[in-house]
Amino acid sequence: MRSIFALLLAGAVLTGASGCYDRNDKGPESAPPPETAPVLGGVDLGRPVRAVGTEPFWSVEITPDNLVYTRMDQPKQNAPNRGATVQGTVATYATSTDLKQALNVVLIATECSDGMSDRTYPLTARVEIGDDTLSGCAASTAELTTSSPPEGSARSGG
Template structure:
Protein backbone atom coordinates (compact mmCIF):
# COMPACT_ATOMS: atom_id res chain seq x y z
CA UNK A 1 0.00 0.00 0.00
CA UNK A 2 1.41 3.40 -0.89
CA UNK A 3 2.54 5.47 2.08
CA UNK A 4 0.23 8.31 1.10
CA UNK A 5 -2.90 6.11 1.61
CA UNK A 6 -1.97 4.90 5.09
CA UNK A 7 -2.98 8.16 6.88
CA UNK A 8 -6.23 8.29 4.88
CA UNK A 9 -7.20 4.72 5.82
CA UNK A 10 -6.27 5.33 9.47
CA UNK A 11 -8.32 8.55 9.40
CA UNK A 12 -11.32 6.72 7.91
CA UNK A 13 -11.10 4.05 10.61
CA UNK A 14 -11.04 6.71 13.34
CA UNK A 15 -14.03 8.51 11.76
CA UNK A 16 -16.00 5.27 11.57
CA UNK A 17 -15.23 4.43 15.20
CA UNK A 18 -16.17 7.95 16.30
CA UNK A 19 -19.43 7.79 14.33
CA UNK A 20 -20.40 4.46 15.91
CA UNK A 21 -19.63 5.49 19.47
CA UNK A 22 -21.12 8.94 19.00
CA UNK A 23 -24.62 7.39 18.76
CA UNK A 24 -24.48 5.78 22.17
CA UNK A 25 -26.26 7.69 24.97
CA UNK A 26 -23.86 9.35 27.38
CA UNK A 27 -23.36 7.44 30.59
CA UNK A 28 -25.52 4.49 29.49
CA UNK A 29 -23.17 1.52 29.20
CA UNK A 30 -25.95 -1.10 29.30
CA UNK A 31 -27.73 0.15 26.18
CA UNK A 32 -27.43 -2.37 23.37
CA UNK A 33 -29.75 -1.14 20.65
CA UNK A 34 -33.10 -1.12 22.50
CA UNK A 35 -34.30 1.57 24.81
CA UNK A 36 -35.76 0.51 28.16
CA UNK A 37 -39.53 0.85 28.29
CA UNK A 38 -40.96 4.08 29.63
CA UNK A 39 -42.42 3.72 33.12
CA UNK A 40 -46.18 3.25 33.01
CA UNK A 41 -48.24 6.29 33.88
CA UNK A 42 -50.07 5.94 37.18
CA UNK A 43 -53.68 4.82 36.92
CA UNK A 44 -55.71 7.46 38.73
CA UNK A 45 -59.43 7.23 39.49
CA UNK A 46 -61.19 10.04 41.32
CA UNK A 47 -57.80 11.49 42.28
CA UNK A 48 -56.67 8.17 43.81
CA UNK A 49 -53.54 6.45 42.43
CA UNK A 50 -54.67 2.83 42.03
CA UNK A 51 -51.04 1.69 41.87
CA UNK A 52 -50.72 2.51 45.57
CA UNK A 53 -52.53 0.80 48.47
CA UNK A 54 -56.24 1.60 48.55
CA UNK A 55 -58.87 0.72 51.18
CA UNK A 56 -62.56 0.21 50.57
CA UNK A 57 -64.74 0.21 53.68
CA UNK A 58 -68.30 0.26 54.82
CA UNK A 59 -70.63 0.15 57.79
CA UNK A 60 -73.61 -2.01 58.76
CA UNK A 61 -71.82 -4.39 58.81
CA UNK A 62 -68.36 -2.93 59.38
CA UNK A 63 -66.05 -4.24 56.67
CA UNK A 64 -62.90 -3.34 54.78
CA UNK A 65 -61.03 -4.50 51.70
CA UNK A 66 -57.36 -3.62 51.32
CA UNK A 67 -56.09 -3.45 47.75
CA UNK A 68 -52.32 -3.94 47.81
CA UNK A 69 -49.55 -6.17 46.53
CA UNK A 70 -51.72 -7.93 43.95
CA UNK A 71 -54.45 -8.94 46.38
CA UNK A 72 -57.82 -8.00 47.80
CA UNK A 73 -57.97 -8.70 51.54
CA UNK A 74 -61.43 -8.69 53.13
CA UNK A 75 -61.81 -8.09 56.88
CA UNK A 76 -64.86 -7.39 58.97
CA UNK A 77 -66.51 -7.62 62.36
CA UNK A 78 -68.63 -10.67 61.49
CA UNK A 79 -66.65 -11.77 58.43
CA UNK A 80 -63.74 -14.20 58.26
CA UNK A 81 -60.60 -12.65 56.78
CA UNK A 82 -60.21 -13.70 53.16
CA UNK A 83 -57.41 -12.98 50.69
CA UNK A 84 -58.08 -13.00 46.95
CA UNK A 85 -55.22 -12.85 44.42
CA UNK A 86 -56.01 -10.09 41.94
CA UNK A 87 -54.15 -8.42 39.11
CA UNK A 88 -54.53 -4.92 37.77
CA UNK A 89 -58.02 -3.44 37.61
CA UNK A 90 -60.08 -3.26 34.43
CA UNK A 91 -60.77 0.40 33.74
CA UNK A 92 -63.86 1.62 31.89
CA UNK A 93 -64.54 5.34 32.07
CA UNK A 94 -64.90 6.28 35.73
CA UNK A 95 -65.00 2.68 37.00
CA UNK A 96 -62.25 0.25 38.05
CA UNK A 97 -63.02 -3.44 38.61
CA UNK A 98 -60.77 -6.03 40.25
CA UNK A 99 -61.57 -9.73 40.00
CA UNK A 100 -59.83 -12.08 42.39
CA UNK A 101 -59.68 -15.69 43.45
CA UNK A 102 -58.83 -17.41 46.73
CA UNK A 103 -57.01 -20.70 47.28
CA UNK A 104 -60.30 -22.35 48.30
CA UNK A 105 -61.89 -21.46 44.94
CA UNK A 106 -63.91 -18.49 46.20
CA UNK A 107 -64.06 -15.49 43.87
CA UNK A 108 -64.49 -11.79 44.55
CA UNK A 109 -65.22 -8.63 42.60
CA UNK A 110 -64.41 -5.15 43.84
CA UNK A 111 -65.81 -2.19 41.90
CA UNK A 112 -64.70 1.39 42.54
CA UNK A 113 -66.55 4.28 40.94
CA UNK A 114 -65.24 7.86 40.81
CA UNK A 115 -68.16 9.42 42.69
CA UNK A 116 -68.03 11.08 46.10
CA UNK A 117 -69.21 8.88 48.93
CA UNK A 118 -70.12 9.23 52.60
CA UNK A 119 -69.85 6.35 55.03
CA UNK A 120 -73.00 7.53 56.82
CA UNK A 121 -71.30 7.68 60.21
CA UNK A 122 -68.74 10.47 59.89
CA UNK A 123 -68.31 13.81 58.19
CA UNK A 124 -65.62 12.37 55.95
CA UNK A 125 -66.22 12.47 52.20
CA UNK A 126 -64.43 9.80 50.17
CA UNK A 127 -63.52 10.22 46.48
CA UNK A 128 -64.69 6.73 45.47
CA UNK A 129 -67.81 4.62 45.90
CA UNK A 130 -67.13 0.91 46.45
CA UNK A 131 -69.02 -2.34 45.94
CA UNK A 132 -67.56 -5.72 46.97
CA UNK A 133 -69.06 -9.10 46.13
CA UNK A 134 -68.01 -12.62 47.10
CA UNK A 135 -70.34 -15.62 47.14
CA UNK A 136 -73.65 -14.50 48.64
CA UNK A 137 -72.06 -11.45 50.30
CA UNK A 138 -72.60 -8.01 48.75
CA UNK A 139 -71.15 -4.98 50.53
CA UNK A 140 -71.46 -1.28 49.68
CA UNK A 141 -69.23 1.51 50.92
CA UNK A 142 -66.54 4.03 50.04
CA UNK A 143 -62.85 3.99 49.17
CA UNK A 144 -59.76 6.17 49.47
CA UNK A 145 -55.97 5.86 49.24
CA UNK A 146 -54.79 4.08 52.40
CA UNK A 147 -52.22 6.81 53.09
CA UNK A 148 -54.98 9.47 53.07
CA UNK A 149 -57.11 7.42 55.48
CA UNK A 150 -54.24 7.47 57.98
CA UNK A 151 -54.25 11.27 58.02
CA UNK A 152 -56.42 13.18 60.45
CA UNK A 153 -59.81 14.17 58.97
CA UNK A 154 -59.61 17.68 57.59
CA UNK A 155 -55.79 17.65 57.54
Protein backbone atom coordinates in the same frame (compact mmCIF):
# COMPACT_ATOMS: atom_id res chain seq x y z
CA MET B 1 -4.37 -19.36 -12.63
CA ARG B 2 -4.10 -19.71 -8.88
CA SER B 3 -3.92 -15.95 -8.36
CA ILE B 4 -7.09 -15.37 -10.42
CA PHE B 5 -8.89 -18.10 -8.48
CA ALA B 6 -7.73 -16.63 -5.14
CA LEU B 7 -8.78 -13.16 -6.24
CA LEU B 8 -12.25 -14.38 -7.28
CA LEU B 9 -12.63 -16.32 -4.02
CA ALA B 10 -11.62 -13.29 -1.95
CA GLY B 11 -14.08 -11.09 -3.85
CA ALA B 12 -16.91 -13.60 -3.27
CA VAL B 13 -16.16 -13.75 0.44
CA LEU B 14 -16.12 -9.95 0.73
CA THR B 15 -19.33 -9.60 -1.29
CA GLY B 16 -21.09 -12.22 0.85
CA ALA B 17 -19.89 -10.64 4.09
CA SER B 18 -21.06 -7.20 3.05
CA GLY B 19 -24.56 -8.60 2.54
CA CYS B 20 -24.69 -9.54 6.26
CA TYR B 21 -24.38 -5.97 7.47
CA ASP B 22 -26.98 -3.33 6.84
CA ARG B 23 -26.18 0.21 7.93
CA ASN B 24 -29.89 0.82 8.43
CA ASP B 25 -30.21 -1.97 11.02
CA LYS B 26 -31.23 -0.60 14.38
CA GLY B 27 -29.56 -1.62 17.58
CA PRO B 28 -31.54 -3.48 20.19
CA GLU B 29 -34.75 -1.69 21.15
CA SER B 30 -35.09 -0.46 24.69
CA ALA B 31 -37.77 -1.90 26.94
CA PRO B 32 -41.09 -0.08 26.86
CA PRO B 33 -41.55 2.42 29.68
CA PRO B 34 -43.35 1.01 32.72
CA GLU B 35 -47.08 1.60 32.70
CA THR B 36 -48.23 4.25 35.09
CA ALA B 37 -51.00 3.25 37.46
CA PRO B 38 -54.38 4.73 36.66
CA VAL B 39 -55.77 7.55 38.77
CA LEU B 40 -59.48 7.39 39.60
CA GLY B 41 -61.23 10.27 41.34
CA GLY B 42 -57.83 11.67 42.32
CA VAL B 43 -56.78 8.33 43.88
CA ASP B 44 -53.60 6.68 42.55
CA LEU B 45 -54.57 3.02 42.12
CA GLY B 46 -50.89 2.04 42.12
CA ARG B 47 -50.74 2.86 45.84
CA PRO B 48 -52.66 1.19 48.69
CA VAL B 49 -56.42 1.84 48.66
CA ARG B 50 -58.98 0.88 51.29
CA ALA B 51 -62.67 0.27 50.65
CA VAL B 52 -64.90 0.29 53.75
CA GLY B 53 -68.55 -0.23 54.56
CA THR B 54 -70.98 -0.45 57.45
CA GLU B 55 -73.92 -2.68 58.32
CA PRO B 56 -72.12 -5.08 58.32
CA PHE B 57 -68.68 -3.60 58.95
CA TRP B 58 -66.26 -4.73 56.23
CA SER B 59 -63.13 -3.56 54.44
CA VAL B 60 -60.97 -4.46 51.47
CA GLU B 61 -57.33 -3.42 51.53
CA ILE B 62 -56.01 -3.14 47.97
CA THR B 63 -52.23 -3.15 47.62
CA PRO B 64 -50.17 -3.61 44.45
CA ASP B 65 -49.88 -7.35 45.28
CA ASN B 66 -53.01 -8.35 47.25
CA LEU B 67 -56.61 -7.69 48.13
CA VAL B 68 -57.49 -8.49 51.75
CA TYR B 69 -61.19 -8.78 52.61
CA THR B 70 -62.23 -8.55 56.25
CA ARG B 71 -65.67 -8.65 57.79
CA MET B 72 -66.51 -8.87 61.46
CA ASP B 73 -68.59 -12.06 61.19
CA GLN B 74 -66.40 -13.93 58.66
CA PRO B 75 -62.81 -15.12 58.30
CA LYS B 76 -60.29 -12.81 56.62
CA GLN B 77 -59.69 -13.69 52.97
CA ASN B 78 -56.65 -12.91 50.81
CA ALA B 79 -56.55 -12.70 47.03
CA PRO B 80 -53.89 -11.80 44.46
CA ASN B 81 -54.19 -8.38 42.86
CA ARG B 82 -54.35 -9.01 39.11
CA GLY B 83 -54.67 -5.30 38.41
CA ALA B 84 -57.65 -3.08 37.77
CA THR B 85 -59.60 -2.84 34.57
CA VAL B 86 -60.40 0.85 34.19
CA GLN B 87 -63.19 2.09 31.94
CA GLY B 88 -63.91 5.79 32.23
CA THR B 89 -64.72 6.54 35.88
CA VAL B 90 -64.94 2.88 36.98
CA ALA B 91 -62.15 0.53 38.06
CA THR B 92 -62.84 -3.19 38.57
CA TYR B 93 -60.67 -5.73 40.36
CA ALA B 94 -61.63 -9.36 39.65
CA THR B 95 -59.91 -12.17 41.53
CA SER B 96 -60.48 -15.24 43.73
CA THR B 97 -59.69 -15.55 47.43
CA ASP B 98 -57.70 -18.19 49.27
CA LEU B 99 -61.06 -19.59 50.46
CA LYS B 100 -62.07 -20.15 46.81
CA GLN B 101 -64.58 -17.32 46.60
CA ALA B 102 -64.90 -14.93 43.69
CA LEU B 103 -64.05 -11.38 44.76
CA ASN B 104 -64.97 -8.40 42.61
CA VAL B 105 -64.27 -4.87 43.82
CA VAL B 106 -65.73 -1.99 41.80
CA LEU B 107 -64.54 1.55 42.50
CA ILE B 108 -66.46 4.47 41.03
CA ALA B 109 -65.17 8.05 40.89
CA THR B 110 -68.11 9.49 42.81
CA GLU B 111 -67.95 11.14 46.24
CA CYS B 112 -69.27 8.95 49.01
CA SER B 113 -70.15 9.18 52.70
CA ASP B 114 -69.99 6.17 55.00
CA GLY B 115 -73.18 7.38 56.71
CA MET B 116 -71.60 7.23 60.17
CA SER B 117 -69.04 10.03 60.14
CA ASP B 118 -68.44 13.42 58.59
CA ARG B 119 -65.78 11.94 56.31
CA THR B 120 -66.27 12.23 52.56
CA TYR B 121 -64.48 9.71 50.37
CA PRO B 122 -63.47 10.31 46.74
CA LEU B 123 -64.70 6.89 45.58
CA THR B 124 -67.84 4.79 45.92
CA ALA B 125 -67.18 1.05 46.34
CA ARG B 126 -69.15 -2.10 45.59
CA VAL B 127 -67.80 -5.48 46.68
CA GLU B 128 -69.16 -8.81 45.47
CA ILE B 129 -67.88 -11.80 47.40
CA GLY B 130 -69.59 -15.15 47.26
CA ASP B 131 -73.33 -14.44 47.41
CA ASP B 132 -72.91 -11.06 49.15
CA THR B 133 -72.94 -7.61 47.54
CA LEU B 134 -71.68 -4.85 49.82
CA SER B 135 -71.76 -1.08 49.29
CA GLY B 136 -69.36 1.42 50.76
CA CYS B 137 -66.70 4.03 50.10
CA ALA B 138 -62.99 4.06 49.24
CA ALA B 139 -59.94 6.27 49.41
CA SER B 140 -56.18 5.96 49.43
CA THR B 141 -54.94 4.37 52.63
CA ALA B 142 -52.68 7.39 53.17
CA GLU B 143 -55.69 9.72 53.03
CA LEU B 144 -57.61 7.58 55.52
CA THR B 145 -54.77 7.71 58.05
CA THR B 146 -54.72 11.51 58.13
CA SER B 147 -56.18 13.02 61.28
CA SER B 148 -58.82 15.25 59.71
CA PRO B 149 -61.53 14.03 57.35
CA PRO B 150 -61.51 15.52 53.85
CA GLU B 151 -63.87 18.39 53.12
CA GLY B 152 -66.64 18.14 50.57
CA SER B 153 -70.23 17.23 49.96
CA ALA B 154 -71.48 13.81 50.96
CA ARG B 155 -73.35 11.14 49.08
CA SER B 156 -74.68 8.14 50.93
CA GLY B 157 -72.90 4.93 50.02
CA GLY B 158 -72.72 2.72 53.03
